[in-house]
Amino acid sequence: MIAIGRRWLAFALLLPLLLAGCGDGPWNNPYPASDAGRNIYYSSFSERPKHLDPARSYSSSEWDFISQIYEPPLQYHFLLRPYALTPRVAAGMPEVRYVDADGRPVTRDRAAFTDYIVTIPAGVRFQPHPAFARDDDGKPLFDRAHPERYAHVNVLTDFGATGSRELVAADFVYQIKRLAFSRNHSPIAGLMAGYISGFTALRKRLDAAWKQLDTDGEEDTPWLDLRDFDFAGAKVLDRYRYRIRIKGLYPQFRYWLAMNFFAPMPWEADRFYHLPGLTRKNISLDWYPVGTGPYMLTENNPNLRMVLERNPNFHGESYPERGMPEDARNGLLADAGKPMPFIERAVYSLEKESIPRWNKFLQGYFDASGISSSSFDQAVRFNASQEAELSEPMQRKQIALKTSVEAATYYMGFNMKDAVIGGDSTRARYLRQAISIAVDFEEYISIFLNGRGIAAQSMLPPGIYGHVDGAEGINPVVYELLDGKPRRKPLSAALALMEKAGYPGGRDAKTGEPLILYYDTTASGPDGKATLNWYRKQFDKLGIQLVIRATDYNRFQEKMRKGTAQIFSWGWNADYPDPENFFFLLYGPNGKVEHGGENAANYDNPEFNRLFDQMKNLRNGPERLAIIERMNRLVQRDAPWNWGFHPKAFSLYHAWYGNAKPNLMARNTLKYRRVDAKLREHAREAWNPPVIWPLWLGLVVFIVSLLPAVWVWRRRERSAAL
Amino acid sequence: MMAYIIRRVLYAIPILIGVNIITFVLFFVVNSPDDMARLHLGVKRVTPEAIQSWKREHGYDKPLLYNAGRSGVAFLTDTIFFQNSVKLFSGDFGLSDSGRDIGYDISQRMWPSLAIAVPTLLVGLAINITLSLMLALFRATYLDFWGVVTAVVMMSISSLFYIIGGQFLLGKLLHLVPISGYDTGWSALKFLVLPVIIGVIGGIGSGVRWYRTLFLEEIGKDYVRTARAKGLGELRVMFGHVLRNALIPILTGVVVVLPLLFMGSLLIESFFGIPGLGSYTIDAINRQDFAIVRSMVFLGSVLYILGLILTDISYTLVDPRVRLS
Incomplete structure (x- = not known):
């Protein structure tokens, strides 16, 4: 009896662990044992993607997925720097023609329109998808006439039958029309209306047609076939060629052709996802992409896991044969010319919290990782020359560290419409310059970013045309050269500027009143408090009292729209690697208050605006560079921003991860990656042996602690009543 | 006991309406329909036209609690509150602001x-x-x-x-x-x-x-x-x-x-x-998805009321001295 009891006790204690450990390999392996040794890439995502429709999706967390599935005409070269465009699904780079208002060829300087003619190769096919499935008569298998064929369906795979067809030029044109259709809520529709010919007119016609559609008797929204609408801005020239007509000149448009917005969309998919009842089952184009890329989405549960698998219909692509000189040394050209993709399957798990994500990376269950602030000291240390290197535990695991400055800028903005800090008066300008010197962003980067950033000298981060490194590129208002290196000017320089501005010691020279400035922010919590205190101290160096006006994100946005904020912090991630995509943030006609644009500082300098208009249409070259330098000098002098910093991305890769080279413009990089699954298996087993003895020890301690109590109880039971 | 249960269920209706009103007011005190549209459309390059279009499509272009421009019943019914709330009482959670079926989720x-x-x-x-x-x-x-x-x-x-x-x-x-x-x-x-x-x-x-x-x-x-x-x-x-x-x-x-x-x-x-x-x-x-927030608060309230009714019933089951009346 006692023996049976013990056995049950042991079984009960071990049952959960037995269940946890069932199967081969480490007990803490979160993946099925059957996946061991397979050519699978493991990664995580922290935020559920909202949109997977290429017409709507515009965030990096969404593009990480759909960029592997959809193929726009162009892409960024994986290895070359500065970033260069190369053909993706297109047969070559687009042919650019300049035409007059009647469509006749003219020279560039007389162009009324610019035509981009894109040619695609024959034989490219879409991934298998039920939208292409046909019945014996060649008609769509799933259509409105036969709802019984899909009545049982709950997820896309339930359809069973799939089909495919060849990619044609009309698919690209169809997608551009989708960008114009209001119901698709494309975030770039407003922008493209200003560039693509006939875009606004098409939008109006589509909206009007939508209103006229008879929806009686339909459970879901009916389908508007966009093929029926002629569109001057995008035309099919033949089966494999199409033309996009841009108003005037917009050389940056080629970068847009590398974005998912311009990926092909088969009309069959649009029709399919409008079948009655599918929306109610959450089967939509926003949830299940249809592309021609190297991968297709086979499991879409963004609350748990997203799985990409190799597209069996992929047209094929070779690993680049050219790279930077150091790429060959780093083994990044070892796969040159080999067919891609290398990885069969990619599993992305939802990890909202940084601690479990980091620990799973250390256990070998994620192949690559960023570094959060909480784990930074564990992973990285700075050597004597202040260069980041991996800590010893990371080195023992043969983890590799790669760093790169992001094509982004974070700044402290001054509202140029503000009566005290804004405007183009000398007084306000000196005040802004003094603050720019006093707010020490080198210190900020060191304290709050663990050194993951570089102080900005202008709006342009490294890697963007026009950025100048070294002594020539410094901001002469804030920095001076010391031994050939830029050094922030001393505080005395800032105090002198304060005096020139009429605020000696932080007091108004006329009234004697202390200067009080207001910083609007959404920062809150312990981290936010530390940052805000730091800001207060920076302003205090000049005798300025900084009042923090913390608010929620919505109210903050409202203040920015109305121009009632005084000082604020903001940032910008580049859409494409062109200076126009940064300088437009200070372009007057783009002011937030008056025009609802992205110029949050509401800076409006006619000279800068004129130079911007000139610069944006020029080809890269000495002339453009000279204008960029003049623009830089202008805004450095006017200081509508305190040029904060350009963040630095730190990425960690396990030894089994191959072809790791950060590419901050491209998101379609899964096809280049490679994993050594055997090495990963060995590492996982070596790093994760189950440790059971503490459980037995705990059990013994528990039993031993009970013994005196049992003894007390037995004594009480045996004692005689008084 | 049946009469007691029916009475409790009927009591639940004004409670649920009250909960719905409080949720609605609290949500829209913090978030305006424009804020919601901006968050759903993304932070970059959102035009006022896109915001209006999103609001129109999702029914957030109406007044919040009462429609001063309408008369009769429409004064109350042609509002965001009514249009969003009435379906809940029939058990239809509707679609989320991002277009997914809430009941299915x-x-x-x-x-x-x-x-x-x-x-x-x-x-x-x-x-x-x-x-x-x-x-x-x-x-x-x-x-x-x-x-x-x-x-x-x-x-x-x-x-x-x-x-x-x-x-x-x-x-x-x-x-x-x-x-x-x-x-x-x-x-x-x-x-x-x-x-x-x-x-x-x-x-x-x-x-x-x-x-x-x-x-x-x-x-x-x-x-x-x-x-x-x-x-x-x-x-x-x-x-x-x-x-x-x-x-x-x-x-x-x-x-x-x-x-x-x-x-x-x-x-x-x-x-x-x-x-x-x-x-x-x-x-x-x-994500400022009011449709889901409203549905989950409503569901939570219904379940809580259900829990209280079940508690009362369980009293009678475990203690014969207790009678529901």
Whole structure:
């Protein structure tokens, strides 16, 4: 009896662990044992993607997925720097023609329109998808006439039958029309209306047609076939060629052709996802992409896991044969010319919290990782020359560290419409310059970013045309050269500027009143408090009292729209690697208050605006560079921003991860990656042996602690009543 | 009893309307329809036309609570509040602001929540009752004293500590279970071990103290003294009499939380990457998805009212002296 009891006790204690450990390999392996040794890439995502429709999706967390599935005409070269465009699904780079208002060829300087003619190769096919499935008569298998064929369906795979067809030029044109259709809520529709010919007119016609559609008797929204609408801005020239007509000149448009917005969309998919009842089952184009890329989405549960698998219909692509000189040394050209993709399957798990994500990376269950602030000291240390290197535990695991400055800028903005800090008066300008010197962003980067950033000298981060490194590129208002290196000017320089501005010691020279400035922010919590205190101290160096006006994100946005904020912090991630995509943030006609644009500082300098208009249409070259330098000098002098910093991305890769080279413009990089699954298996087993003895020890301690109590109880039971 | 239940259900209607109004007002005090549109459309390059179009398509272009431009019934019905609320009472949660069917999402996400909540409740109940009975048995001994001290300490510790500590100890140091994750079917078991253990341990402090109080209250009653006077052993007294009588408040306390098990645990689901309803609600708040927030608050209210009705019914079942009238 006692023996049976013990056995049950042991079984009960071990049952959960037995269940946890069932199967081969480490007990803490979160993946099925059957996946061991397979050519699978493991990664995580922290935020559920909202949109997977290429017409709507515009965030990096969404593009990480759909960029592997959809193929726009162009892409960024994986290895070359500065970033260069190369053909993706297109047969070559687009042919650019300049035409007059009647469509006749003219020279560039007389162009009324610019035509981009894109040619695609024959034989490219879409991934298998039920939208292409046909019945014996060649008609769509799933259509409105036969709802019984899909009545049982709950997820896309339930359809069973799939089909495919060849990619044609009309698919690209169809997608551009989708960008114009209001119901698709494309975030770039407003922008493209200003560039693509006939875009606004098409939008109006589509909206009007939508209103006229008879929806009686339909459970879901009916389908508007966009093929029926002629569109001057995008035309099919033949089966494999199409033309996009841009108003005037917009050389940056080629970068847009590398974005998912311009990926092909088969009309069959649009029709399919409008079948009655599918929306109610959450089967939509926003949830299940249809592309021609190297991968297709086979499991879409963004609350748990997203799985990409190799597209069996992929047209094929070779690993680049050219790279930077150091790429060959780093083994990044070892796969040159080999067919891609290398990885069969990619599993992305939802990890909202940084601690479990980091620990799973250390256990070998994620192949690559960023570094959060909480784990930074564990992973990285700075050597004597202040260069980041991996800590010893990371080195023992043969983890590799790669760093790169992001094509982004974070700044402290001054509202140029503000009566005290804004405007183009000398007084306000000196005040802004003094603050720019006093707010020490080198210190900020060191304290709050663990050194993951570089102080900005202008709006342009490294890697963007026009950025100048070294002594020539410094901001002469804030920095001076010391031994050939830029050094922030001393505080005395800032105090002198304060005096020139009429605020000696932080007091108004006329009234004697202390200067009080207001910083609007959404920062809150312990981290936010530390940052805000730091800001207060920076302003205090000049005798300025900084009042923090913390608010929620919505109210903050409202203040920015109305121009009632005084000082604020903001940032910008580049859409494409062109200076126009940064300088437009200070372009007057783009002011937030008056025009609802992205110029949050509401800076409006006619000279800068004129130079911007000139610069944006020029080809890269000495002339453009000279204008960029003049623009830089202008805004450095006017200081509508305190040029904060350009963040630095730190990425960690396990030894089994191959072809790791950060590419901050491209998101379609899964096809280049490679994993050594055997090495990963060995590492996982070596790093994760189950440790059971503490459980037995705990059990013994528990039993031993009970013994005196049992003894007390037995004594009480045996004692005689008084 | 049926009349009582019907009456309680009818009482629930004004309560649910009130809850709906409060949710609506609180949500729109913080977020305007324009803010919602901006968040859904993205932070870059959002034009005023796009915002208007989004609001029109999602029905947020109407006045909030009353429509001064309309007369008659339309004064109240042609509003965001009415258009969004009336369907809830027919059990139709509608589509989320991002276009997904909320009812379908709830039906999918309640299972992972239940997979954690039910074993946590049952195992926790068993352990808490066992430990509290033990403390009552050894009352006024060092074991009771230190047991209560430990319980107070345990209930003073943040649940976040248990979660991170559990992940560190069992997942990272001992390598016994996955640190986080989830799967479907039987494969989910290995992911449930750690959150259930943490959920149980996190509830021991308050549970043991509460149940110990119940048992000690029963121990002091006359029938226990009578049982002892009859010569029954202490174990027999505890399990045969004290436990059975103390089960009434325990049972009713359990019944009231049963429906709420569906709603999931925010922290545990977030830290363990479990796709349950707890994270569904907080994600919706972060995304300013009013349709989901409204639906989840409504569902929570309905379940809470249901729990209270079930509690009343359970009183009559476990205590024949109680009559519902």
